[in-house]
Amino acid sequence: MFDRLKRSFRLAGASAQVLRQDNHLMLFPILSGVALLLVIAAFALPLFGLGSIDGIGKGGLYSAAFLFYVVQYFVIFYFNAALVGAAMIRLDGGSPTLGDGLQIANSRFGAILGYAVISATVGVILRAIQERVGFIGRLIAGLLGAGWAVATFLVVPVIVTSERGATGAISESTALLKRTWGENVAGQVGMSAAFGLLYFAIVAAVVLLALLLATTGAAPALYLVLAVVAVLAFFGCMLVHATLTGIYSAVLYRYAAGGSDAPGFDRSVLESAFHPKR
Numbered sequence: 001m002f003d004r005l006k007r008s009f010r011l012a013g014a015s016a017q018v019l020r021q022d023n024h025l026m027l028f029p030i031l032s033g034v035a036l037l038l039v040i041a042a043f044a045l046p047l048f049g050l051g052s053i054d055g056i057g058k059g060g061l062y063s064a065a066f067l068f069y070v071v072q073y074f075v076i077f078y079f080n081a082a083l084v085g086a087a088m089i090r091l092d093g094g095s096p097t098l099g100d101g102l103q104i105a106n107s108r109f110g111a112i113l114g115y116a117v118i119s120a121t122v123g124v125i126l127r128a129i130q131e132r133v134g135f136i137g138r139l140i141a142g143l144l145g146a147g148w149a150v151a152t153f154l155v156v157p158v159i160v161t162s163e164r165g166a167t168g169a170i171s172e173s174t175a176l177l178k179r180t181w182g183e184n185v186a187g188q189v190g191m192s193a194a195f196g197l198l199y200f201a202i203v204a205a206v207v208l209l210a211l212l213l214a215t216t217g218a219a220p221a222l223y224l225v226l227a228v229v230a231v232l233a234f235f236g237c238m239l240v241h242a243t244l245t246g247i248y249s250a251v252l253y254r255y256a257a258g259g260s261d262a263p264g265f266d267r268s269v270l271e272s273a274f275h276p277k278r
Contacts (some may be wrong), residue, residue: 015244015251021091025083029242039075042118069120076113077119077156081103081105083246085160104160108145111159116165122148153177155190157253176256191248195241199234204229224240269277 019025043064085104086096105112126141133140154173158164164172206226213222 011094015247018087018090018251019240019243024095024098025086025090025096025101025247026239026243028079028086028101028246029239032075032242035075035079036072039068039071043071046210056130062128065127066120066124069123073119073123074113074116077106077115078109080156080246081112081160083243084157084250087247087250088157088160088254089248108159110237111165111169112223113168115155115159118170119152149188150177154249154253154256160250161253161257176253179227191241191245195237198237202230202237204231226278 082101082105086098086101089096089100126145129137130141131137131146151174152170154176155169157167158169158172158176159166162169162172209226210223211224
């Protein structure tokens with residue numbers, strides 16, 4: 001466990017070297033977050049206007065959920081493709097702009113939409129399993145969801161760098177993972193664990209400061225300031241985490257596909273990020 005956490009910090013630090021060269025890459029997750037909020041509002045407001053979802057029926061509910069998943073996944077994959085595309089330009093020695101990333105995503109619009117439809121289908125199926133089989137269903141859905149996440153880890157980089165459609169990109173992603181590192185993706189878990197520690201540190205610091213303010217009889221305004229700072233720190237970590245994950249996937253795809261090493265990455269670190277299947 002300690003070794004995995006150690007590797008996750010090394011990978012995060014190596015990814016940060018690329019991010020420091022182009023910190024405007026964080027604009028892509030910001031745009032994605034704003035777009036997702038608009039999507040949620042677009043679907044939620046009509047439901048509130050209906051007053052109740054009882055009259056929609058089971059079929060209508062699943063149809064609405066499927067449509068929501070499609071739009072949601074498309075937004076996520078679109079801006080992730082833009083981020084990965086921009087990261088690929090940087091890894092090739094270029095200086096990517098926001099427009100460069102969006103142009104790359106636009107050029108792969110059809111493949112991104114197809115991947116969103118497939119992912120939405122998987123999401124609705126997993127949701128149905130959860131609802132119909134209870135605790136066992138949630139366990140099964142969780143395992144299937146984890147397997148899907150592993151199999152599709154490199155789909156966006158494949159879409160960005162090739163002319164493959166959605167199904168071809170999923171197949172290529174699975175083949176690359178199996179051939180190079182197997183199915184035990186320690187890198188993803190490690191990076192999530194590293195940022196998990198940061199999130200925990202933020203929460204712990206906020207709790208301690210709140211207790212300190214309580215003992216000193218601080219004014220209510222200070223609690224408001226603490227809350228604002230905590231929210232900004234939390235979302236700042238989420239932003240960096242999302243950006244680093246996109247850069248990480250781009251570099252791992254480059255390595256998996258047999259490309260040259262990327263600036264800022266130690267080849268031995270990349271090799272040890274994934275344990276071969278035994």
